[in-house]
Amino acid sequence: MKKAEEILKGKQFEPLNNDKFHREQEEKLNKYIFSLFKQGVIDNKLRYQLQSTCSSLSVFYGLPKAHKTGYPIRPIISTIGSYQYELSKFLAKAIRNARPQAKSYIKDCFEVV
Template sequence: MPVHQRKLEKLNGGPIGQNYEEMKSKTVHNVSSYTLSSTEERLLRRGWDFCIENKLSLRSLCRHMHNASQQLMKSCKKKQFSNLSDDELKALKSLKSNKNIVIVKADKGNSSIVLEKESYLKKAEEILKGNQFQEITNKNYHQERENELNKYIYSLLKDGIIDQELRFRLQSTCSSLSVFYGLPKIHKAGYPIRPIISTIGSFQYELSKYLAKAIY
């Protein structure tokens, strides 16, 4: 490796291959009262497609590879290289610990939006109070709908419409509630949010995936 390249990498304080010119083109919109440090802003400019290296789990390795556990533990003691610089790791911890702001992806593009948490929650509550949503007071509503779906899927099995394999794939067990969140519209005044409902893990998720594939 050329000497000048090593010096540049040391100067950047980051891993090999970082394209800082490309990072500069990614936009960060800070509409909160919090002042981002240069490192925090650089971290956010990496965009939502950037993935932080996962830490290696020694417990998981020992559990699934008993025969080679001792050798694996010795080899995994070696330093793990991160794809974030030391300053960026500190900035990441700083942003995660700040309870007064919310960092979300923009409605369009790969931009990051820094919002006051209070403002973000207020925008979300205004949408939830609209006519398109209805408050459900029945605490057992979710479980009842899950049981209803499973009962219907079982009836399809009894009628010979689906097989046992598809039944187990579509039926739901210990599902979670759908998650509501909002994506700010950066090209509109006041940064209104577009409501998103993620059904991943919900009782109708697997059925929705199956129907979408069958239809399209």
């Protein structure tokens, strides 16, 4: 617990005292997505897929590195359910599909055998 608190005291993190910032960011993103729809850049189905409603804050947790002395933690920030989650998922898929796959690409360990 102390290790997680040390990480959260870093300059890159700041405490949120209320939900106002989160709701403002969600609203900004939704307005931008709506503007893309109005311009004809995205269709209505994609607009509703990317639009965020009743989202939650990202969650911080840590996984211990059991193989190292002192058990340092690996910081993880889960964005599942956050206002930018669906957009991030959509962009990751678009980027993955847009770049060519390397000839040396191995999907999983079964392809090695």
